[in-house]
Amino acid sequence: QIQLVQSGAEVKKPGASVKVSCKASGYTFINYGIAWVRQAPGQGLEWMGWISSYNHYAHYARKFQGRVTLTTDTSTSTAYMEVESLRSDDTALYYCARNYTNYIDFWGQGTLVTVSS
Amino acid sequence: QSALTQPASVSGSPGQSITISCTGTSNDLGSYNLVSWYQQHPGKAPKVLIYEVSERPSGISNRFSGSKSGNTASLTISGLQAEDEADYYCCSYAGRSNWMFGGGTKLTVL
Numbered sequence: 001q002i003q004l005v006q007s008g009a010e011v012k013k014p015g016a017s018v019k020v021s022c023k024a025s026g027y028t029f030i031n032y033g034i035a036w037v038r039q040a041p042g043q044g045l046e047w048m049g050w051i052s053s054y055n056h057y058a059h060y061a062r063k064f065q066g067r068v069t070l071t072t073d074t075s076t077s078t079a080y081m082e083v084e085s086l087r088s089d090d091t092a093l094y095y096c097a098r099n100y101t102n103y104i105d106f107w108g109q110g111t112l113v114t115v116s117s
Numbered sequence: 118q119s120a121l122t123q124p125a126s127v128s129g130s131p132g133q134s135i136t137i138s139c140t141g142t143s144n145d146l147g148s149y150n151l152v153s154w155y156q157q158h159p160g161k162a163p164k165v166l167i168y169e170v171s172e173r174p175s176g177i178s179n180r181f182s183g184s185k186s187g188n189t190a191s192l193t194i195s196g197l198q199a200e201d202e203a204d205y206y207c208c209s210y211a212g213r214s215n216w217m218f219g220g221g222t223k224l225t226v227l
Contacts, residue, residue: 035216037218044204045155045206045218045221047215047218061215102153102210103153103165103168104163107162108162109162
């Protein structure tokens with residue numbers, strides 16, 4: 001069955017960086033892109049960006065350009081999201097999700113990133 | 118880019134129908150038939166209900182239906198059931214490889 005398994009919760013200080021992993025299984029990794037979506041506590045979903053697992057092309061929401069980096073490792077079917085210069089308002093549950101043509105069909109379990117001094 | 122606009126909350130009684138709206142602009146939702154809807158129960162990851170405005174993935178009940186007119190998309194849930202109580206999010210392609218979510222709507226089944 002298709003699964004996206006994310007790395008565990010992280011606690012970071014303001015200004016630090018965090019890298020979240022998302023290991024895919026149950027499908028041919030390079031055939032689908034991976035989107036990243038975050039959800040602050042009690043808030044809605046926010047689209048952060050997308051990466052092609054085939055050619056590594058990444059596109060970022062304007063808000064995250066320059067501070068977020070998406071990568072993939074096709075040898076391990078794993079996607080990564082790194083956020084730099086963390087601020088308290090980056091505290092959120094970060095989801096990776098499989099892009100099936102024009103929508104998301106499978107989601108990871110989410111990784112809670114807490115930014116606190 | 119601002120989020121798509123959804124009502125903060127809607128409610129209905131079991132068996133009734135409700136509709137959740139999702140409003141964008143002519144630059145995003147109005148320009149593309151690429152609207153999807155997601156259901157999220159507390160503590161769970163979202164689940165797709167509708168894609169490409171009105172298409173249902175396999176396994177999704179036909180009680181869920183979607184439509185679009187101009188800059189507004191709608192999700193209708195008919196025959197409301199207790200398990201439909203959840204948060205609902207619309208999502209639309211916004212051009213130039215960008216996607217955007219709505220602010221979310223909390224559905225309460227009375």
